[in-house]
Amino acid sequence: MEYTAAVPEPTKRAVSELSDADILRRWRDEPAPLLPVLHAFHDRDGYLSEQALRAISAGLRIPLADLFGTVTFYHHFSRSPGGRDQPRVCDGPICQLHGTAQLTAALSDHQPTAMPCAGRCDQPIPVLRGDQVLVGTTAASLSAQPSPLPPPNPGGIDECVFAHIRDQDRAQLEGYGGYTSLTQAIESMSPEQLLEVIDSSGLAGRGGAGFPTGRKWRAVADAPGMPKTIVCNADEGEPGCFKDRVLMDHDPHALIEGMAIAALATGAERGFIYLRYEYPDTEKILTRAIAEAVEANLLGNNILRRGMRFNLHVRRGAGAYICGEETSLLNSLEGKHPFPRNRPPYPVTHGYENLPTVVNNVETLCAVPPIIEYGAEWYQALGKGKFAGTKIISLSGDVQKPGNYEVPLGLPLATLLNDWAGGPQPGRSIQAVTMAGLSGGFIAGDDLDRCTLDEPCLRSMHSFLGAGGVMVLDDSRDMMEVSRQAMSFFAHESCGKCFPCRIGTQRLTERLALEAGPRDFQAWRAEVEDIGETMKATSACGLGIAAPLITDSLIRYFSDVAKNRFDK
């Protein structure tokens, strides 16, 4: 469906005849029912009414005050009539560069609201309207578009998760070619052998934390308590990251097969894909692919007639960056207020419903089938030098060919930027890039040439690779303003549980906007650094620990830019 007029028509919501009781009956006995129930009411009514929340509270036996508080946590749940279908215009860092403000103004008759980065940085600007994502930089050009495929392989580079993603009909089971790795694993490998292969491949978490996947799986396999769960973290909320979307949209069976192999290795019987709200098309693709797999007896209660049981469910988030933090995600799945949990204990022993749980990123799980097929050594050798495997980099911003690139770990950043992606726009030079989306702060100056894409190098530059979002900022960009936008994102997404993050992200945003704080640069810098140091040392989760990397790197590379905003 396309917007043909300059002023788009509201999207038509399928009129639902379902009663409150119908919805509750449909979901009440399913695992993790709260989010789907909330979405069903939200979709039916166009918002979450007081009456709806009262029905859900009674139906799922959740205290009303708790339910109300939890609903207000998610920014995509609307509490006023018609709110669900009002356009949400992406104001992520890249989209702001492409004209979020103008597009929002053009849609002003439809009560548009801003939403944080919606993962379409390779094709800005996404506008979400109910179940529909449209993209375009002007109201007239807004149209529904499939996820862009990764750019062609730059030549001679071995890929892992992208090796077949560009194949025709890859998203269909027939085009995918059946679950050969799962079949091989069930027929000829013990769980222990599977764990050994994953262990020795060197595969590590590709969502950002980099925890060795084999060790995680083994901890779950060894942990007491049943049933065990495989959770795929598909809440790709990091600004500038859109790699999981392309994997799920174009290669959903790789993910499902990877999850089934994880289940086989750990003894898990149930799985969830926790998908961010901003990917409604992906939900349809995944739901369809799961149905195909169930039909082909590749999921279910007797997989390949070998007695293996693994049932997979998709759960859609509702707008909260923190739900990409694995323990917040688990609380969200369980219908609780999505604050991060205190650790230890870790999810491997106390995860979903306090039972052993693997939480893996989409990219990690998609790498599993090829590793089983080609072996641990093959995967290891994909990296450069001592680094094992590959990493998808979501590259966006001021570069000629933005998109998802699967790079060998250890690749020089300059090779990616200049040789693969065509370098900056003509007449421009690259001033800085962000790392780990926004969580790794900036890399700039001489470090741009010295940097290789691997954790040891990036850690030495006080940054990290994280989920692999790299946003390029050329010399036309105001680094103070870019920093303010970044910090205001973290402030918007801070959950409010721990003091350093809740207050610190707010105070840093005010200081980057020069709205509050000392008017003397040295005093300003002392406040910013004190807040940052305490946030990094004492925050309860990664959000508060990472946010000050923005101010740290601003001061490290662009101290003069900041200083120029002050009289003295």
Add this chain to the structure above:
Amino acid sequence: MNRTDDKTENKQPVGTINLDGAEVPFYYGETIYQVSQRYQSNIPTLCYDDRLEAFGGCRLCIVELEGARNPVASCTTVAVPGMVVRSKTKAVEKHRKVLTELVVSENPRGAKIDPLRGLASQELGELAARYQVKGDRFAGKQSGTTNTADDNPFILRDYDHCISCYRCVRVCAEQEGDFAISVMNRGFATQITTEFNQTLSESACTFCGQCVQTCPTGALGDRKAMRAESLPGPIETTRSICPYCGVGCSVDLMTKGDKLVGIRPAMDGPANEGALCVKGQYAFDFVQHPDRLDTPMVRNDAGQLVAASWDQALDRAAAGFARIRDKYGRHRVYAVASGRAPHESAYTIQKWIRTGFGSNYVDNCSRA
């Protein structure tokens, strides 16, 4: 607000940790914070209430743990044999000061919180004094919004002073089981709310007052006690037992001079551990009410109540019961003893019915 946990008294230690250079024993399941309480009690906190599950929100109780990259929250970190913990290094104290400066910066400057607001209401002020925080750093927006619409007679919701420690939300859920209040929005926009952000009277709140007593800033205030803010003199407390029902909750009666100004639950009360109900917490005005009877009353021939002696009153009551028994029979008298009365009174009542009337028509309201 800390109690010694007497549940550990009869247990054997499971190992020792090194706490600031001293080897100290700990019991199974104890956190570093709990261990430290026995030995130095000097680690600051704002979100901790030892009756509640440790939350780990304020981060003031951070300590350095050998082998850990970052300081850990001592309230959520379970002691393991051989741990080496440093609780008062320069770095840790610096972070605590910055955290205190941050939390002070989100509230109105220089506010004086009357201790009548609640038992824990001085905690933030004491912390600010300890770290010499004057409120001159980290200026910016204020986070809380006082709920002026909620005019219930018991609980002031002065959220300008709220620091989002969620002790109120957690005590309501974990101790009282009411789930009347919860957390709305996220981050700096977080507010304490009820269902649909209504007033407490419209919510599931039972006005037990536990949220008020655990609030570390006085953002929640005991409105009945606050009536006495302008009375001169110090607040004195007297330990007593709540007279309302048979549970026997320990309370501290707050007085200024000879005036009863408020009631507080005793955190170390064996029957209540800091809990009270709306009656025990707020229904004390009768004690010094001008309408309160201080002598027996009987009706005169004109039907008006007049003061009488105990003998006159008891004779009149006895005559009345005797007349009913003689006219209608002994089963027309039925006694229900009050749950507020002590054992001796309950015994006397049943004795009076059983031997006095020769009937078993006696009960006690605590059974209902």
